[in-house]
Amino acid sequence: MQFKSQAVAKPYFIAAIALFVGQILFGLIMGFQYVVGDFLFPEIPFNVARMVHTNLLIVWLLFGFMGAAYYLIPEEAETELFSPRLALITFWVFLAAGALTVVGYLAVPYATLAEATGNNMLATMGREFLEQPLPTKIGIVVVALVFLFNISMTVLKGRKTSISLVLLLGLWGLAVFFLFSFYNPSNLVLDKYFWWWTVHLWVEGVWELILGAMLAFVLIKITGVDREVIEKWLYVIIAMTLITGIIGTGHHYFWIGTPEYWQWFGSVFSALEPIPFFMMTVFAFNMVNRRRREHPNKAATLWALGTGVMAFLGAGVWGFLHTLAPVNFYTHGSQITAAHGHMAFYGAYVMVNLTMISYAMPMLRGRSANSPSAQVLEMWSFWLMTVSIVFITLFLTAAGILQIWLQRMGETPMSFMAAQDQIMLFYWLREAAGFVFLLGLVLYIWSFFKKGEVQTAA
Amino acid sequence: MSETFTKAMARNIFYGGAVFFFLLFLALTFDTVRGLPKRDHRENITDSVVRGKHIWETRNCIGCHTILGEGAYFAPELGNVYKRRGGEFIKAWIKSQPTGAPGRRQMPQFNLTDQELDDIVEFLKWTSEIDTNKWPPNIEG
Numbered sequence: 001m002q003f004k005s006q007a008v009a010k011p012y013f014i015a016a017i018a019l020f021v022g023q024i025l026f027g028l029i030m031g032f033q034y035v036v037g038d039f040l041f042p043e044i045p046f047n048v049a050r051m052v053h054t055n056l057l058i059v060w061l062l063f064g065f066m067g068a069a070y071y072l073i074p075e076e077a078e079t080e081l082f083s084p085r086l087a088l089i090t091f092w093v094f095l096a097a098g099a100l101t102v103v104g105y106l107a108v109p110y111a112t113l114a115e116a117t118g119n120n121m122l123a124t125m126g127r128e129f130l131e132q133p134l135p136t137k138i139g140i141v142v143v144a145l146v147f148l149f150n151i152s153m154t155v156l157k158g159r160k161t162s163i164s165l166v167l168l169l170g171l172w173g174l175a176v177f178f179l180f181s182f183y184n185p186s187n188l189v190l191d192k193y194f195w196w197w198t199v200h201l202w203v204e205g206v207w208e209l210i211l212g213a214m215l216a217f218v219l220i221k222i223t224g225v226d227r228e229v230i231e232k233w234l235y236v237i238i239a240m241t242l243i244t245g246i247i248g249t250g251h252h253y254f255w256i257g258t259p260e261y262w263q264w265f266g267s268v269f270s271a272l273e274p275i276p277f278f279m280m281t282v283f284a285f286n287m288v289n290r291r292r293r294e295h296p297n298k299a300a301t302l303w304a305l306g307t308g309v310m311a312f313l314g315a316g317v318w319g320f321l322h323t324l325a326p327v328n329f330y331t332h333g334s335q336i337t338a339a340h341g342h343m344a345f346y347g348a349y350v351m352v353n354l355t356m357i358s359y360a361m362p363m364l365r366g367r368s369a370n371s372p373s374a375q376v377l378e379m380w381s382f383w384l385m386t387v388s389i390v391f392i393t394l395f396l397t398a399a400g401i402l403q404i405w406l407q408r409m410g411e412t413p414m415s416f417m418a419a420q421d422q423i424m425l426f427y428w429l430r431e432a433a434g435f436v437f438l439l440g441l442v443l444y445i446w447s448f449f450k451k452g453e454v455q456t457a458a
Numbered sequence: 459m460s461e462t463f464t465k466a467m468a469r470n471i472f473y474g475g476a477v478f479f480f481l482l483f484l485a486l487t488f489d490t491v492r493g494l495p496k497r498d499h500r501e502n503i504t505d506s507v508v509r510g511k512h513i514w515e516t517r518n519c520i521g522c523h524t525i526l527g528e529g530a531y532f533a534p535e536l537g538n539v540y541k542r543r544g545g546e547f548i549k550a551w552i553k554s555q556p557t558g559a560p561g562r563r564q565m566p567q568f569n570l571t572d573q574e575l576d577d578i579v580e581f582l583k584w585t586s587e588i589d590t591n592k593w594p595p596n597i598e599g
Contacts, residue, residue, distance in 0.1 A: 030532075033532075033563070034532070036561055037561055037562040037563030037564060038558075038559075038560065038561060038562060038563070038564050041556065041564040042556070042564070042566060045521075045522075045564070045566050046521065046522050046530070046532050046533075046563070047518045047519075047520075047521025047522045047530070047532075048518075048521070050521050050522075050530050050532075051518065051521055109566075110516065110517065110518040110521075111516045111517055111568070114515075114516040115516075119516065123512060123515060125515055125516065125518075126514065126515025126516055126517070126518050126519070126520060127515065127520060128520050128521075128528060128529055128530070131518065131521075162465070162469070184515075186503060186507070186508040186511055187494075187498060187500055187503060188498075188511065188525070188526075188584075188585055188588070189494060189497070189498040189588060190491070190494065190498075192526065192528065193487075193490070193491075228465055231465055232463070232464070232465040232468045233468075235465065235468035235469045235471070235472045236468045236471070236472075238472055239468065239471045239472035239475045239476070242472070242475060242476040242479060242480075243475040243476070243479055246476070246479040246480055246482075246483045247479055247482060247483055247486075249483065250486075253490070254591065254593070255526060255527055255590045255591055255593035255594075256526045256527075256528070256588075256590065257494070257497050257498050257526070257588040257589060257590055258490055258494070258497070259489075259490055259493055259497070260591055262486075262490075263591070265486065329593060329595060330595060332527040332593065332594075333524040333526075333527030333528060333529070333531065333535060333594075334531065335531055337531065338531055407598050407599075408594070408595045408596060408598070409595070413596050413597075413598045414598065415534070415598055416533070416534035416535065416598060416599060417534070417563075419598075
């Protein structure tokens with residue numbers, strides 16, 4: 001840690017991991033409800049568990065991004081953070097808002113929550129991933145603006161590197177495109193069209209800038225490769241991201257009432273979306289192979305390489321699998337979508353956050369790397385979580401193929417529930433893989449407490 | 459990457475590409491929004507449809523169901539449920555939940571009034587008439 005104010009990243013990382021645990025627990029509840037339908041009903045209906053699962057994911061990734069920015073920006077800008085105090089205040093505000101929202105989801109019926117939080121004044125709730133009550137949404141905007149002010153001021157007064165500019169651009173984009181969550185016209189087609197401006201332009205747009213910047217930063221640190229080389233790669237990757245990904249939004253505009261030409265735009269451009277992810281994999285391996293130093297943090301290197309591979313598989317390959325319009329006609333809204341969602345989020349955004357935490361957390365604790373035994377534990381958790389997410393994805397893909405075959409093809413298609421009964425086996429297997437993931441997560445957390453010989457950071 | 463291809467060139471491709479394709483996206487959006495009335499039949503969005511969408515949202519239906527293929531995949535597609543089941547069935551179904559059948563997926567009881575039930579049916583009826591390029595593949599959704 002080169003600057004004292006980088007320390008504010010620590011609570012962000014800790015909160016991120018804590019919420020990650022919550023996300024996984026609710027995922028396991030949902031996975032079990034897939035096989036035993038009335039599990040925890042009516043206390044935690046599936047829709048509530050799902051809201052908590054997906055919202056916790058989004059919030060903990062945001063905590064991770066913010067923590068990453070607070071750690072990375074001072075070091076890149078070579079100056080103390082503009083205001084560490086502001087960063088700590090927004091931390092507690094964001095954590096409280098997140099916790100209250102989850103309590104709200106669990107404690108009262110959703111309609112009551114909507115009624116109580118001004119949804120009748122400005123209706124924004126009840127749309128996938130954007131279920132948060134109005135005060136939470138406003139809170140997110142306020143926290144984001146204060147955060148952006150803080151890091152932008154830091155960059156302005158310090159050294160302006162490509163990495164921090166790209167990170168800033170990604171984070172500002174995140175805030176700007178979130179504003180579409182306040183637009184909810186009564187026309188469902190328009191609602192859906194602009195809903196994707198938040199959801200797609202986040203995960204297949206500006207978030208990839210954040211991902212790229214975080215990965216580039218860690219790679220510079222652990223490989224010692226020349227910054228010029230790494231930043232050139234970064235620009236090429238994010239150029240391809242936006243060139244393919246913006247029009248790639250069209251792959252969501254096939255069947256929601258939008259014109260047919262989107263089938264061409266969406267298919268062609270999103271078929272190119274794996275390219276930047278593939279480049280990311282090549283980039284990560286290339287830089288590690290050309291390393292100019294042996295960084296003692298082997299675990300962080302593993303996470304960085306894993307991010308490249310798994311983002312390519314999850315977002316790239318599994319995205320391509322169902323992105324061409326004639327294929328998507330059958331796969332749209334099936335378990336194939338769920339399969340892709342799980343590996344893409346894990347491979348890209350979960351792993352890049354864990355990469356950053358793996359690199360930065362030891363520094364924040366005053367050492368250049370954790371003890372070898374702690375790293376071994378962390379690497380076990382890497383393999384357990386990564387392999388189990390691969391299996392979750394494979395099982396959901398199998399479930400999806402069967403579902404489509406039974407429900408959407410052939411002369412005598414089955415009803416939705418009849419088809420679900422036929423694919424139960426794969427849901428059981430998915431749940432089992434989910435428990436392996438949890439085991440990996442437990443080991444991950446344990447690795448933070450594992451003692452052993454450590455080198456103090458220079 | 460070769461030495462002749464510099465960081466500045468990469469940066470310019472990034473900014474140029476991003477701006478160009480975002481402008482193209484805006485142009486396509488403009489064209490889409492202009493042509494939508496013919497496809498979404500917005501002249502049929504009555505007050506009842508508007509209220510129905512509000513009920514759809516405040517009961518978090520999307521947390522289990524899909525509508526036009528988007529949402530959760532735990533319960534049936536509802537974009538075409540009006541065509542599959544008809545209005546009366548939908549109302550009777552919502553009123554009779556949860557089934558309480560052991561081990562089966564359960565839908566909560568929302569205690570909707572007759573007016574609210576009519577509204578949700580109107581919303582689902584309007585939704586079923588959107589031109590979706592013939593999706594879903596068949597009536598089962």
